[in-house]
Amino acid sequence: MNERTPTAPDRDQEGDRAALLIIDMVNCFDFAGAEAVRPRALEAAKAIARFRKQMEQRGWPVIYVNDNFGEWHSERSKLVERALEHDNPVTAFLRPDDDDFFIIKPQFSGFYSTNLPVLLPKLGVTKLVLTGIATDICVLFTAADAHMRDYKLWVPANAVAAETDERGRWALEIMANSMGAETAKTDDLSLDDWIAHIDRDR
Incomplete structure:
Protein backbone atom coordinates (compact mmCIF):
# COMPACT_ATOMS: atom_id res chain seq x y z
CA MET A 1 0.00 0.00 0.00
CA ASN A 2 1.31 3.44 -0.98
CA GLU A 3 1.95 5.43 2.18
CA ARG A 4 2.21 8.83 0.53
CA THR A 5 0.37 11.30 2.74
CA PRO A 6 -1.67 14.05 1.04
CA THR A 7 -0.59 17.51 2.09
CA ALA A 8 -2.77 20.52 2.79
CA PRO A 9 -1.73 24.08 1.87
CA ASP A 10 0.40 25.94 4.39
CA ARG A 11 -2.16 28.69 4.77
CA ASP A 12 -5.94 28.81 5.04
CA GLN A 13 -7.51 28.91 1.58
CA GLU A 14 -10.21 31.19 0.28
CA GLY A 15 -12.95 29.05 -1.14
CA ASP A 16 -16.34 27.54 -0.75
CA ARG A 17 -15.63 23.85 -1.09
CA ALA A 18 -17.32 20.84 0.44
CA ALA A 19 -15.54 17.87 1.98
CA LEU A 20 -16.78 14.31 2.31
CA LEU A 21 -16.19 12.92 5.80
CA ILE A 22 -16.25 9.12 6.08
CA ILE A 23 -16.60 8.34 9.77
CA ASP A 24 -15.44 5.05 11.38
CA MET A 25 -15.91 2.89 8.29
CA VAL A 26 -12.40 1.46 8.63
CA ASN A 27 -13.65 -0.91 11.25
CA CYS A 28 -13.28 -4.49 12.47
CA PHE A 29 -16.88 -4.59 13.72
CA ASP A 30 -15.81 -6.31 16.91
CA PHE A 31 -17.71 -4.01 19.28
CA ALA A 32 -20.97 -4.63 21.14
CA VAL A 65 -12.28 10.38 10.28
CA ASN A 66 -11.65 7.20 12.19
CA ASP A 67 -11.58 6.04 15.78
CA ASN A 68 -8.33 4.60 17.07
CA PHE A 69 -10.35 1.91 18.92
CA GLY A 70 -8.10 2.32 21.95
CA GLU A 71 -4.93 1.52 19.98
CA TRP A 72 -2.93 4.60 20.82
CA HIS A 73 0.12 3.55 18.81
CA SER A 74 -1.89 2.87 15.68
CA GLU A 75 -1.93 4.84 12.44
CA ARG A 76 -3.65 4.78 9.06
CA SER A 77 -2.04 1.74 7.45
CA LYS A 78 -2.35 -0.40 10.58
CA LEU A 79 -6.02 0.47 11.04
CA VAL A 80 -6.81 -0.35 7.40
CA GLU A 81 -4.78 -3.56 7.45
CA ARG A 82 -6.40 -4.78 10.66
CA ALA A 83 -9.92 -4.05 9.34
CA LEU A 84 -9.27 -5.89 6.08
CA GLU A 85 -8.00 -8.98 7.93
CA HIS A 86 -11.54 -9.66 9.10
CA ASP A 87 -13.05 -10.42 5.66
CA ASN A 88 -14.71 -7.03 5.89
CA PRO A 89 -16.69 -5.87 2.83
CA VAL A 90 -17.47 -2.49 4.44
CA THR A 91 -13.84 -1.41 4.61
CA ALA A 92 -13.10 -3.16 1.31
CA PHE A 93 -15.71 -0.98 -0.41
CA LEU A 94 -14.22 2.15 1.12
CA ARG A 95 -10.51 1.46 1.31
CA PRO A 96 -8.82 4.89 1.39
CA ASP A 97 -7.11 6.14 -1.74
CA ASP A 98 -3.63 7.63 -1.60
CA ASP A 99 -4.98 11.16 -2.05
CA ASP A 100 -7.52 10.89 0.78
CA PHE A 101 -6.87 12.54 4.11
CA PHE A 102 -7.03 10.36 7.23
CA ILE A 103 -7.80 11.77 10.68
CA ILE A 104 -7.56 9.52 13.75
CA LYS A 105 -9.86 10.55 16.58
CA PRO A 106 -9.78 9.46 20.24
CA GLN A 107 -13.46 10.08 20.98
CA PHE A 108 -16.87 10.41 19.35
CA SER A 109 -16.51 13.74 17.53
CA GLY A 110 -14.17 14.11 14.59
CA PHE A 111 -13.30 17.57 15.92
CA TYR A 112 -12.31 16.53 19.44
CA SER A 113 -8.52 16.51 19.94
CA THR A 114 -7.82 16.09 16.21
CA ASN A 115 -6.35 18.33 13.52
CA LEU A 116 -9.65 18.43 11.59
CA PRO A 117 -10.43 22.01 12.75
CA VAL A 118 -7.05 23.10 11.33
CA LEU A 119 -7.24 21.04 8.13
CA LEU A 120 -10.66 22.18 6.89
CA PRO A 121 -9.82 25.91 6.59
CA LYS A 122 -6.56 25.05 4.85
CA LEU A 123 -8.59 23.17 2.24
CA GLY A 124 -11.07 26.02 1.81
CA VAL A 125 -13.94 23.90 3.13
CA THR A 126 -17.17 25.52 4.32
CA LYS A 127 -19.56 22.60 3.79
CA LEU A 128 -19.44 19.02 5.04
CA VAL A 129 -21.11 15.83 3.87
CA LEU A 130 -21.09 13.50 6.88
CA THR A 131 -21.30 9.75 6.28
CA GLY A 132 -20.52 6.55 8.18
CA ILE A 133 -21.31 5.09 11.59
CA ALA A 134 -22.94 5.36 13.94
CA THR A 135 -25.64 7.88 13.04
CA ASP A 136 -26.65 8.39 16.67
CA ILE A 137 -23.14 8.54 18.16
CA CYS A 138 -20.05 9.59 16.19
CA VAL A 139 -21.91 11.10 13.23
CA LEU A 140 -24.21 13.03 15.59
CA PHE A 141 -21.36 14.32 17.77
CA THR A 142 -19.32 15.35 14.73
CA ALA A 143 -22.35 17.13 13.26
CA ALA A 144 -22.89 19.06 16.50
CA ASP A 145 -19.29 20.28 16.56
CA ALA A 146 -19.45 21.16 12.85
CA HIS A 147 -22.67 23.09 13.38
CA MET A 148 -21.11 25.14 16.18
CA ARG A 149 -18.35 26.07 13.71
CA ASP A 150 -20.90 27.23 11.11
CA TYR A 151 -20.33 24.49 8.54
CA LYS A 152 -23.25 23.73 6.22
CA LEU A 153 -24.19 20.08 6.67
CA TRP A 154 -25.57 17.25 4.61
CA VAL A 155 -26.03 13.90 6.36
CA PRO A 156 -27.48 11.60 3.66
CA ALA A 157 -29.89 9.14 5.25
CA ASN A 158 -28.68 6.28 3.03
CA ALA A 159 -24.98 6.94 3.72
CA VAL A 160 -25.09 6.58 7.51
CA ALA A 161 -25.98 3.62 9.70
CA ALA A 162 -27.00 2.94 13.29
CA GLU A 163 -27.63 -0.17 15.34
CA THR A 164 -31.40 0.22 14.85
CA ASP A 165 -33.48 2.10 12.31
CA GLU A 166 -35.26 3.94 15.12
CA ARG A 167 -32.03 5.30 16.60
CA GLY A 168 -30.89 6.33 13.16
CA ARG A 169 -34.13 8.19 12.47
CA TRP A 170 -34.14 10.18 15.69
CA ALA A 171 -30.50 11.18 15.21
CA LEU A 172 -31.25 12.40 11.70
CA GLU A 173 -34.22 14.35 13.03
CA ILE A 174 -32.01 16.05 15.62
CA MET A 175 -29.45 16.99 12.98
CA ALA A 176 -32.13 18.29 10.63
CA ASN A 177 -34.19 20.19 13.20
CA SER A 178 -31.47 21.47 15.54
CA MET A 179 -28.49 21.83 13.20
CA GLY A 180 -30.12 22.69 9.87
CA ALA A 181 -28.65 19.62 8.22
CA GLU A 182 -29.92 18.31 4.92
CA THR A 183 -30.73 14.60 5.29
CA ALA A 184 -31.97 13.67 1.82
CA LYS A 185 -30.62 10.43 0.39
CA THR A 186 -27.91 10.66 -2.24
CA ASP A 187 -30.34 8.92 -4.61
CA ASP A 188 -32.71 11.90 -4.22
CA LEU A 189 -30.26 14.82 -4.16
CA SER A 190 -27.06 15.40 -6.10
CA LEU A 191 -24.03 17.29 -4.84
CA ASP A 192 -24.62 19.99 -7.46
CA ASP A 193 -28.24 20.45 -6.39
CA TRP A 194 -27.29 20.66 -2.70
CA ILE A 195 -24.67 23.32 -3.44
CA ALA A 196 -27.16 25.25 -5.57
CA HIS A 197 -29.76 25.09 -2.79
CA ILE A 198 -27.27 26.50 -0.25
CA ASP A 199 -26.32 29.30 -2.64
CA ARG A 200 -29.97 30.24 -3.21
CA ASP A 201 -30.56 30.52 0.55
CA ARG A 202 -27.73 32.99 1.11
Whole structure:
Protein backbone atom coordinates (compact mmCIF):
# COMPACT_ATOMS: atom_id res chain seq x y z
CA MET A 1 0.00 0.00 0.00
CA ASN A 2 1.31 3.44 -0.98
CA GLU A 3 1.95 5.43 2.18
CA ARG A 4 2.21 8.83 0.53
CA THR A 5 0.37 11.30 2.74
CA PRO A 6 -1.67 14.05 1.04
CA THR A 7 -0.59 17.51 2.09
CA ALA A 8 -2.77 20.52 2.79
CA PRO A 9 -1.73 24.08 1.87
CA ASP A 10 0.40 25.94 4.39
CA ARG A 11 -2.16 28.69 4.77
CA ASP A 12 -5.94 28.81 5.04
CA GLN A 13 -7.51 28.91 1.58
CA GLU A 14 -10.21 31.19 0.28
CA GLY A 15 -12.95 29.05 -1.14
CA ASP A 16 -16.34 27.54 -0.75
CA ARG A 17 -15.63 23.85 -1.09
CA ALA A 18 -17.32 20.84 0.44
CA ALA A 19 -15.54 17.87 1.98
CA LEU A 20 -16.78 14.31 2.31
CA LEU A 21 -16.19 12.92 5.80
CA ILE A 22 -16.25 9.12 6.08
CA ILE A 23 -16.60 8.34 9.77
CA ASP A 24 -15.44 5.05 11.38
CA MET A 25 -15.91 2.89 8.29
CA VAL A 26 -12.40 1.46 8.63
CA ASN A 27 -13.65 -0.91 11.25
CA CYS A 28 -13.28 -4.49 12.47
CA PHE A 29 -16.88 -4.59 13.72
CA ASP A 30 -15.81 -6.31 16.91
CA PHE A 31 -17.71 -4.01 19.28
CA ALA A 32 -20.97 -4.63 21.14
CA GLY A 33 -23.86 -4.28 18.70
CA ALA A 34 -21.66 -4.75 15.65
CA GLU A 35 -23.73 -7.59 14.22
CA ALA A 36 -26.77 -5.31 14.10
CA VAL A 37 -24.99 -2.35 12.50
CA ARG A 38 -22.80 -4.27 10.02
CA PRO A 39 -25.46 -4.96 7.31
CA ARG A 40 -26.67 -1.36 7.53
CA ALA A 41 -23.07 -0.15 7.32
CA LEU A 42 -22.53 -2.22 4.19
CA GLU A 43 -25.49 -0.58 2.46
CA ALA A 44 -24.19 2.82 3.57
CA ALA A 45 -20.72 1.94 2.23
CA LYS A 46 -22.17 1.26 -1.21
CA ALA A 47 -23.92 4.63 -1.22
CA ILE A 48 -20.75 6.41 -0.04
CA ALA A 49 -18.65 4.73 -2.74
CA ARG A 50 -21.09 5.96 -5.40
CA PHE A 51 -21.30 9.46 -3.96
CA ARG A 52 -17.57 10.02 -3.61
CA LYS A 53 -17.33 10.00 -7.42
CA GLN A 54 -19.20 13.32 -7.42
CA MET A 55 -16.63 14.74 -5.00
CA GLU A 56 -13.75 13.46 -7.12
CA GLN A 57 -15.22 15.05 -10.25
CA ARG A 58 -15.01 18.44 -8.54
CA GLY A 59 -11.58 17.74 -7.04
CA TRP A 60 -12.97 18.19 -3.54
CA PRO A 61 -11.42 16.44 -0.54
CA VAL A 62 -12.36 13.07 0.91
CA ILE A 63 -11.44 12.83 4.59
CA TYR A 64 -11.57 9.64 6.63
CA VAL A 65 -12.28 10.38 10.28
CA ASN A 66 -11.65 7.20 12.19
CA ASP A 67 -11.58 6.04 15.78
CA ASN A 68 -8.33 4.60 17.07
CA PHE A 69 -10.35 1.91 18.92
CA GLY A 70 -8.10 2.32 21.95
CA GLU A 71 -4.93 1.52 19.98
CA TRP A 72 -2.93 4.60 20.82
CA HIS A 73 0.12 3.55 18.81
CA SER A 74 -1.89 2.87 15.68
CA GLU A 75 -1.93 4.84 12.44
CA ARG A 76 -3.65 4.78 9.06
CA SER A 77 -2.04 1.74 7.45
CA LYS A 78 -2.35 -0.40 10.58
CA LEU A 79 -6.02 0.47 11.04
CA VAL A 80 -6.81 -0.35 7.40
CA GLU A 81 -4.78 -3.56 7.45
CA ARG A 82 -6.40 -4.78 10.66
CA ALA A 83 -9.92 -4.05 9.34
CA LEU A 84 -9.27 -5.89 6.08
CA GLU A 85 -8.00 -8.98 7.93
CA HIS A 86 -11.54 -9.66 9.10
CA ASP A 87 -13.05 -10.42 5.66
CA ASN A 88 -14.71 -7.03 5.89
CA PRO A 89 -16.69 -5.87 2.83
CA VAL A 90 -17.47 -2.49 4.44
CA THR A 91 -13.84 -1.41 4.61
CA ALA A 92 -13.10 -3.16 1.31
CA PHE A 93 -15.71 -0.98 -0.41
CA LEU A 94 -14.22 2.15 1.12
CA ARG A 95 -10.51 1.46 1.31
CA PRO A 96 -8.82 4.89 1.39
CA ASP A 97 -7.11 6.14 -1.74
CA ASP A 98 -3.63 7.63 -1.60
CA ASP A 99 -4.98 11.16 -2.05
CA ASP A 100 -7.52 10.89 0.78
CA PHE A 101 -6.87 12.54 4.11
CA PHE A 102 -7.03 10.36 7.23
CA ILE A 103 -7.80 11.77 10.68
CA ILE A 104 -7.56 9.52 13.75
CA LYS A 105 -9.86 10.55 16.58
CA PRO A 106 -9.78 9.46 20.24
CA GLN A 107 -13.46 10.08 20.98
CA PHE A 108 -16.87 10.41 19.35
CA SER A 109 -16.51 13.74 17.53
CA GLY A 110 -14.17 14.11 14.59
CA PHE A 111 -13.30 17.57 15.92
CA TYR A 112 -12.31 16.53 19.44
CA SER A 113 -8.52 16.51 19.94
CA THR A 114 -7.82 16.09 16.21
CA ASN A 115 -6.35 18.33 13.52
CA LEU A 116 -9.65 18.43 11.59
CA PRO A 117 -10.43 22.01 12.75
CA VAL A 118 -7.05 23.10 11.33
CA LEU A 119 -7.24 21.04 8.13
CA LEU A 120 -10.66 22.18 6.89
CA PRO A 121 -9.82 25.91 6.59
CA LYS A 122 -6.56 25.05 4.85
CA LEU A 123 -8.59 23.17 2.24
CA GLY A 124 -11.07 26.02 1.81
CA VAL A 125 -13.94 23.90 3.13
CA THR A 126 -17.17 25.52 4.32
CA LYS A 127 -19.56 22.60 3.79
CA LEU A 128 -19.44 19.02 5.04
CA VAL A 129 -21.11 15.83 3.87
CA LEU A 130 -21.09 13.50 6.88
CA THR A 131 -21.30 9.75 6.28
CA GLY A 132 -20.52 6.55 8.18
CA ILE A 133 -21.31 5.09 11.59
CA ALA A 134 -22.94 5.36 13.94
CA THR A 135 -25.64 7.88 13.04
CA ASP A 136 -26.65 8.39 16.67
CA ILE A 137 -23.14 8.54 18.16
CA CYS A 138 -20.05 9.59 16.19
CA VAL A 139 -21.91 11.10 13.23
CA LEU A 140 -24.21 13.03 15.59
CA PHE A 141 -21.36 14.32 17.77
CA THR A 142 -19.32 15.35 14.73
CA ALA A 143 -22.35 17.13 13.26
CA ALA A 144 -22.89 19.06 16.50
CA ASP A 145 -19.29 20.28 16.56
CA ALA A 146 -19.45 21.16 12.85
CA HIS A 147 -22.67 23.09 13.38
CA MET A 148 -21.11 25.14 16.18
CA ARG A 149 -18.35 26.07 13.71
CA ASP A 150 -20.90 27.23 11.11
CA TYR A 151 -20.33 24.49 8.54
CA LYS A 152 -23.25 23.73 6.22
CA LEU A 153 -24.19 20.08 6.67
CA TRP A 154 -25.57 17.25 4.61
CA VAL A 155 -26.03 13.90 6.36
CA PRO A 156 -27.48 11.60 3.66
CA ALA A 157 -29.89 9.14 5.25
CA ASN A 158 -28.68 6.28 3.03
CA ALA A 159 -24.98 6.94 3.72
CA VAL A 160 -25.09 6.58 7.51
CA ALA A 161 -25.98 3.62 9.70
CA ALA A 162 -27.00 2.94 13.29
CA GLU A 163 -27.63 -0.17 15.34
CA THR A 164 -31.40 0.22 14.85
CA ASP A 165 -33.48 2.10 12.31
CA GLU A 166 -35.26 3.94 15.12
CA ARG A 167 -32.03 5.30 16.60
CA GLY A 168 -30.89 6.33 13.16
CA ARG A 169 -34.13 8.19 12.47
CA TRP A 170 -34.14 10.18 15.69
CA ALA A 171 -30.50 11.18 15.21
CA LEU A 172 -31.25 12.40 11.70
CA GLU A 173 -34.22 14.35 13.03
CA ILE A 174 -32.01 16.05 15.62
CA MET A 175 -29.45 16.99 12.98
CA ALA A 176 -32.13 18.29 10.63
CA ASN A 177 -34.19 20.19 13.20
CA SER A 178 -31.47 21.47 15.54
CA MET A 179 -28.49 21.83 13.20
CA GLY A 180 -30.12 22.69 9.87
CA ALA A 181 -28.65 19.62 8.22
CA GLU A 182 -29.92 18.31 4.92
CA THR A 183 -30.73 14.60 5.29
CA ALA A 184 -31.97 13.67 1.82
CA LYS A 185 -30.62 10.43 0.39
CA THR A 186 -27.91 10.66 -2.24
CA ASP A 187 -30.34 8.92 -4.61
CA ASP A 188 -32.71 11.90 -4.22
CA LEU A 189 -30.26 14.82 -4.16
CA SER A 190 -27.06 15.40 -6.10
CA LEU A 191 -24.03 17.29 -4.84
CA ASP A 192 -24.62 19.99 -7.46
CA ASP A 193 -28.24 20.45 -6.39
CA TRP A 194 -27.29 20.66 -2.70
CA ILE A 195 -24.67 23.32 -3.44
CA ALA A 196 -27.16 25.25 -5.57
CA HIS A 197 -29.76 25.09 -2.79
CA ILE A 198 -27.27 26.50 -0.25
CA ASP A 199 -26.32 29.30 -2.64
CA ARG A 200 -29.97 30.24 -3.21
CA ASP A 201 -30.56 30.52 0.55
CA ARG A 202 -27.73 32.99 1.11
